[in-house]
Amino acid sequence: MTPFLAIQAIVIGVAVAASLVYACRRLMPATSQRWQGALANSLSAASRPAALRAIGKRLQPAAAAGGCDSGCGSCATGCGSTPAADEQPLQFRERSRE
Template sequence: MSTGLLVQYVVVGLIVLISVLIVFRKLAPKLTNRWLAATSIRYSRPGRAAWVRALGRRLQPKEATGDCSDGCSTCGACGPKPPAAARQGEPMPLEFRPRR
């Protein structure tokens, strides 16, 4: 195997791995936040190297502020948002339902 082909495989593998991580983060945010918090705690322990503790601080997930704009959906008070047409004062689109 040539060196160029090996580099190509490594680059493509990294791109696929990053894509999978991004998709997984979008589809399972609570699970990935738990994993990030556990990893952050493990890396932030005293006695670790300074760069490992810095990485642990960087991996900490964002905390919910309790504000409705942070999108945490922990309290359930935000609820679903109306369509953009209804927010701007325009009539809502028609919904057709089958007869019973």
Template sequence: MNTGLLVQYVVIGLVVLASALYAFRKLAPQLTNRWLVSASIHFSQPGHAVWMRSFARRLQPKQATGNCSDGCSTCGACGPKPPAAARGDTVPLEFRPRQR
């Protein structure tokens, strides 16, 4: 196996891994938040190196601020968005019988 082929496999593997993590984060946000919190707690122990503790601070998931403009939708106070037809964005389909 030559070097170019090995580099190609590594790059493809990294792209696939990154896209899988992104999809998993979008599909299971609560589970990934729990994993990030537990990893952050583990790495922020006083016995670890400084770079590990700074990495732990970066791993901590963002918390909801309670502000209605942040779009967190944790309290449900913002309410559901109206359907697209009510906003006037789209026109509903209208079916008509064929003329013969």
């Protein structure tokens, strides 16, 4: 294998891996955060070297913070969730037989 083919294979592999990570984060956000948290916890173990613990600490997913319009309704600001749109029931009508 020539050096060019090796570099090409590495670049393509990195591009495919980055695309897979992006697709997982966009299509499965809860699962990807759970996987990220599991990886961060395993890297942050006390038995790991300091460099891996630092990487694990950096990989920890951000805690969900409720802000205005988050729908939590736990603060006294009264921002709560937005009211639902008026719903109209479906009405099925028989075809006229002509």
